[in-house]
Amino acid sequence: MSHAAPAVYTIPTGAGFLDTLAAGLLREAGGDPLALAAMTVLVPNRRAVRGLREALLRAGGGRPMVLPAMRPVGDVDEDALGFDAAVADAALDLAPAIEPTRRLILLSRLVERWRARDAAAGARTENGGGAVAPAQAVDLARDLAGLIDALHTEGIDAGAFKHLVPEAYASHWQVTLRFLDLVTELWPALLAAEGALDPAARRDRLVRALADAWRAAPPEGPVIAAGSTGTVPATADLLGVVARLPRGRVVLPGFDAAMDRDSWDAIDPQRHPAAALHPQAAMRQLLDRLGVDRAEVRPWPLDPAAEARARAVAGRVEMLREALRPAETVAAWGRVAPGDAADPLPGLSRVDLPTLRAEAAYIALALREALETPGKTAALVTPDRRLGRMVAAELRRWSVTIDDSAGEPLGATVPGVFLRLLVDAAAGGFRPVALLSLLKHPLAAGGMAPARCRALARALDARVLRGPRPVAGLAAVTRLVERGDLDDRIRADWARVAAILAPLEALLARGSVALADLVATHVRVAEALAASDAEPGAERLYVGEAGHVAADALARIGAAADALEPLAGDRYPALFTALIADATVRPRFGRHPRLSVWGPIEARLQQADLMILGGLNEGSWPPDPGHDPWMSRPMRHDLGLPALDRRVGQSAHDFVEAAAAPEVVLTRAEKVDGAPTVPSRWLVRLDAMLGGLPTGDARRRAWLDALDRPAAVVPLDPPRPTPPPAARPATLSVTQVETWMRDPYALYARKVLDLAPLDALEADPQASDRGVFMHAGLEAYFAGVGPDWPDDAAAGLIEAGWRALDAQGLADRPAVVQFWWPRYCQVARWIDAEERRRRAAGHAPLVIERMVAREVLPGFTLKAKADRVDRLADGRLAIIDYKTGTPPTDPQLAAGFAPQLPLEGWLAQLGAFGGVDEVGELAFWHVRGGDPAVAVKTVKKPDERIAQAREGLAQLVAAFRDPAMPYLSQPRPDRARGHDYDHLARVKEWQDRLDSQEDAP
Known part of the structure; x- marks a missing residue:
């Protein structure tokens, strides 16, 4: 019946x-x-x-x-x-339906074999051609699985590929078509062997x-x-x-039963290819399939x-219907009454924000305001998951927790990040940034109390891993730890952590390894690293919804691992990330009773008092139809698959349904990640028909502007610290005197506050790195040389330099070895030749790398470590400074901004170097390692420069003996160079303001 x-x-x-x-x-x-x-x-x-x-x-x-x-x-x-x-x-x-992870791996094997075969044959495809990495194969397999499901969904026989005419398509699609034809033959057999069906x-x-x-x-x-x-x-x-x-x-x-006949006819997909873009297109297609007239x-x-x-919203629904008319009937716009001219769509407003962050903050304000009305509900509707997460983060400033119904990708959760950090760090040889990121993760403990693991990470960060990137591998980090200024407890803790990490590092270094072994070792090491002194690793790693999803994802990958052929270990991190890409964590509890974040499909059937439709930009809402890597649009049409544009029509229907709430706010960001955006086509149509929409609540915009603005902005003045005389330094090196003169605040921070700057992690090699081992190598060699210069001096200098490089821990820094070591060898050969020339001219080294100190003024001691002091043929001294950086210019020397070498001359005049008190030459040897390897720059008028430096130092000492004399930050601003303590002095907060005041008339 x-x-x-x-x-x-x-x-x-x-x-x-x-x-x-x-x-x-x-x-x-x-x-x-x-x-x-x-x-x-x-x-x-x-x-x-x-x-x-x-x-x-x-x-x-x-x-x-x-x-x-x-x-x-x-x-x-x-x-x-x-x-x-x-x-x-x-x-x-x-x-049963085949397990999704196993299906991805099986399909990825087909993709890998096909692409490898085509790479060998020199073929190219739309997907780039050539062999692919396992992770790329999984991504392509995911799209291939979607195509297979689409065939099942539309009831298309897989053998239909045979009826497509390859000659009708471009050559790269012909290659793809041959592969798809092969898949339709092989895949059913693989499924039968698995005893499973495709889910669709x-x-x-x-x-x-x-x-x-x-x-x-x-x-x-x-x-x-x-x-x-x-x-x-x-x-x-x-x-x-x-x-x-x-x-x-x-x-x-x-x-929409009220749609006029012309518009209804225009959304007939048989007559108009663009009919699928209309909100009612899916409904029309369904009624046609059911044989139901719309009047029924x-x-x-x-x-x-x-x-x-x-x-209450009938007028708005009518206006939305008119705005989204098919293109064939938009001429009817002029016959539609716009309603109230001041507010043609009551309850509907539009807000354009400058950035995605501003959009998220505005939406969070509107949601928070809704809570002020008892019983009022509010929801953000957006397909932009990033926007949803940003809104949730903004709401936390008011201690309001809201969950995105779409969930959070496993890879972005706490256990997911930990698992990814672990394999990424191991595959990269535990480079400093990756290693510290891993050890500072809240799940990392290494069998210790978590706080103790954090202390280990801080010690490695501050005292071991700074500077140029070391050689990859745990062994290199261990060597740095052994040479570092660390106590025995830190060394023992590192040894414990290194032992935990070593099996994964060894496995990822292998050229061919089974995925099952990789997953098992990954899990074992992750659990061991997550274990604390009080809890097993599994209890810490797999706790909560995210932990349960992580455990399930690892179990699925492990169960499907036998379907993949062995792979290079270093390919595993990307493969792991690709395999967990579909895993989503959805909270079971804790959702706010009156606030929600919905996707458009979920919002289609639900409604809140306030609906905020966010992310209304082209490519976001409506979404970009995307690109099918396996089939072109003509191929999809010929095969009978629906056009990718159908999603746009479904999104239009979702938009209309969500826009019919009692109160609706349409929001978009004018720029996303710095790039301009294009408003959604639906906003453009509303603007075209109505001439614009109300621009939202002015109060919310005012709140948004004031949200992060302090109550008062107090201009910051430059720091003026005035430590008591007893705290002021009374002993300085000649290098520190130069800093004292150029940037007194830097000297105050270093000598009074005892704050030393940290090198950057994985920094590019600096001149200071080169200078450290070059000075040490030259010092070591000259210390063992007698009055006669050896015939093999160049080889000896090179050997001494390498020992110095290794002793400084720089031999484990590839950037230093690869970039500076060849230059040092060039310098060693130059010094060998120059030393022979100087000795032939009657010059003899008197002092090599000697630290001297003299009380040059009452109560003030000056010290210096002279790189080299030679006795000239006439008995006077030549003071030489090895300069790995750029030597000062003549104007800088004349102005007294580079007093280091002249002050060493003053110490020489005071008899600090071998009792000789007459200086005949001051010279910088610019150690470059190029051509020439060393450039010699002689200071003009050395006696005058020494006298000038002596007088300048006397004035500086006298000035800072006054307790009221502040240690100013950059009294002579030099924008061409940065200073180590600029951030501490907050230079950027006051320098521009002072400059603008000086420039004002």
Whole structure:
């Protein structure tokens, strides 16, 4: 027995789909709990099941009730067993759906073999051609799996590839087509060997089994299929069966029965290819498939509350319908009354923000404001998951927790980041940044108290790993630890952690290793590193929803590992990231009762008092249709697959449904990541039709502007520290005197506050790195040379330099060895030749790298470590400074800004170097290692420069003996060079302001 005509209903846009449906079901049950329990309600997905359950509780005033059987028809799997005995039998007869991770790995093997074969043959494809890494193969396999599912969904025989004519397509698509033809032959055999089915194939068979069962034996109770638009053919056929059941009904979301005939005809996909872009396109396609005329679609009975909601937004729905007309009928815009000219769409406003962060802050403000009204609900609707996360972060400033219903990728959660950091660090040889990121992760403990592991990380950071990047590997880090200024406890802790990490490092270094071994070692090392002194690693790593998802993902990869051929160990990190890309963590508890973040599909059936539609830019909402790497648009059309643009029409329908709430705010960011954006086509249409929309609540904009603005902005003046005389340094080196003169604040920070700057992590080699081992190497060699210069001096200098390089720990810094060591060898040969020349001219080294000190002024001691002092043939001294950086210019020397070498001359005049007090030469040897290897720069008028430096130092000492004399930051600003303590002095906060004041007339 069946209806004379299909029973197809619609709940109008704006009425609130699930609430209206729930009220109708309760009204139909008439208070009889058994009547409600006898109903079966089919909804699109599991999220809709949860939403309907909550709507029924709201409609029933929260009283206990026996709920109807609610089934997610789009997510049919084992839940199908509850539909019907015939379906249960069909499910038992069907093979299970193949596990998704295993399917990805199996398909990636096909991709890898195909691409490797084409690489050997020199073929190119749309995907770039050539062999691919395992991670890339998984990404391509994911798209290939989507294509296979699409074939099942549309009911297209895989053998249809054979009927496509390769000559009709470009050559690279011909190569792809041959591969797809091969896949359709090999993949069914692989599935049969697995004893499994593709998920889409199994879903369709179950849905069709249900349709056949109900067609043959209609259920006795009411059956309502609600909220689905039937874009999946099998689901559409099931809806056709439900609509013809004796007590069956199909309820469409937001069907537009008021659309004019011309527009309805224009969205016929058979007549207009662009029809799929319209919000009602999916509905039109479903009705055509069901053989239902649109005049036969009946309105779902509305309760007074739903009728009031729909009436309140009727004008807005009409304007949205007009704005989104098909292109063929937009000429009708001029015949539509715009309503209130001041506010053509009451309750609807648009806000354009400059950046994505500003958009997130504005949305968070609007959501927070909604909580001030008792009982008011609010939701952000956006397909932009990044925007949703940013809004959630902004709300935390008010201690408001809100969860994104789409969940969070496993790779971005605490355990997911830890697992990725571990393999990335191991594959990269535990480079400093990666190693410290791993050890500072909250899950890292290494069998110790977590705080102790953090202390180890801080010690390695401050005293071991700074400077140029060391050689890769745990052994290199261990050598640096042994040479570092660390206590025995830190060394022991590092040894413990290194022992934990070593197995993974060794495995990833292998050229061929089974994925099962990689996963097992990854898990074992991760658990050992996560273990603390009080808890096993598994209990810390797999805790909470994210931990459970991580454990499940690792188990799935491990179970499917045998399907992948051995791979190079260093390919595992990228492969692991690719394999967990689909794993999502969704919180089970803790969701805010009145605030939500919904995706457009979830919002299609739900409504809040305030709906904020965020991310309304092209490419975000509507989404970019994307690119199918396996099939071109003509190939999809010829094969019978739906166009990728169909998503745009579905997004348009979601937009209209969400925009029909009582209060709606449309938001977009004018720039994202610094790049200009294009407003959503729907905003453009509204603007074109209405000439613009209200620009939102001015109060919120004012709040946004004031959100991070302090109550008062107090201009910062340069620091003027005046330590007491007893704290001021009374002994300085000649180098520190130069700093004292150029930037007194830097001297104050170093000598008074005892703050030493840290080198950057993985820094490029600096002149100071070169200078350290060059000075040490020359000093060591000259210390062992007698009056006669050896014939093999160049070789001896090179050997001494390497020992110095190793002693300084720089031999484990590849950038230093590769860049500076060849230059040092050039310098050694130059010094050998120069030394022979100087000795032949009667010059003899007197002092090499000697530290001297003299009280040059009452109460002030000057010290210096002279690189080299020679006795000239005439008995005077030549003071030489090895300069690995750029030597000072003559004007700088004349102005007294480079007093280092002249002050050493003064110490020489005081007899600090061998009792000789007459200086004949001051020279900089610019040690470059190029051509020439060393450039000699002689200071002009050395006696005058020495006298000038002596007088300048006397004035400096006298000035800073005054307790009121401040240690100013950059009294002579030199923007051409940075200073180590500029951030401490907060130079950028006051320097520009002072400069602008000086420039003012």
